[in-house]
Amino acid sequence: MRVLGIDPGLTRCGIGVVDGAVGSPLSMAGVGVIVTPTDIALEARLLDLDRAINEWVSIWSPDVIAIERVFAQHNVRTVMGTGQAAGVALLIAAKSGIPVMMHTPSEVKAAVTGSGRANKAQVASMVAKLLNLKEIPKPVDATDALALAICHIWRGGASAKISQAVAIERSRLRKLRG
């Protein structure tokens, strides 16, 4: 299973691709950070983000997209930008017919480190270990996106299979109707 993890954000959006399955070794296919300039209009930043995520999707053809579910309480100042960026990512998944799932930061931490309260450095270091990387990818948004993809592979196995079956069935019905 190939999972594209997205840590949504306007200023820095972490993105990472991990291949793996429960009980098999994991490997990183790609990792990066999408940066949109802070001095252009909000709608132009969302358009940049839309183009960049679409590019990642078309290059890597993920089976599933995993997005971080952020709660309003966490950071009031940036929450609207995060919501808008997450909206763009969710819409891309829906338009491409790729199953999408959201995981909370504590689900991600617990899956990767064993503790829902791990700090960012602990998560980053476990991500590098699990993916057998010589260096920890920077910045932290990038490792967060990889952690999200790993979390999805380990946690979301069963639900991901169901979403995928539904997606395949939907696309089959679409073709029959078309």
Added chain:
Amino acid sequence: MRVLGIDPGLTRCGIGVVDGAVGSPLSMAGVGVIVTPTDIALEARLLDLDRAINEWVSIWSPDVIAIERVFAQHNVRTVMGTGQAAGVALLIAAKSGIPVMMHTPSEVKAAVTGSGRANKAQVASMVAKLLNLKEIPKPVDATDALALAICHIWRGGASAKISQAVAIERSRLRKLRG
């Protein structure tokens, strides 16, 4: 000037089209509410919203899109959904090359009623009066969208002209490059 006002929301997204200019009478071209089912996946709801807003844009060809700028403080419970819906609306504007502006709820209230603290009933009643409507459109999300469009016509005149000039220039450059 034709303005499409959008009061973003996942459960109910108010939408309204107003024609007018500073110093001229206003008239309503269309009004409605986009409802997405609460029992389908979040990404499917955003896809429904995307399709519906795109339909409004293509039917009414607005010169400007005005979107309500919501702050996280206002309603923590629904703020992520509002952010995601606003992200979809902003992206549609950017993709169609239509200038977009955001106005805060108090700017809208002040523009329409003269007071930034007016209640929803006062705003709705002024909207009906200004647009010469025999009945107040329902639900309140619909009148909020119309109020937003009116606010834009009255407040955003100068900035809207600048955004429009920029949009025209951009599309000219795009054509030259293409």
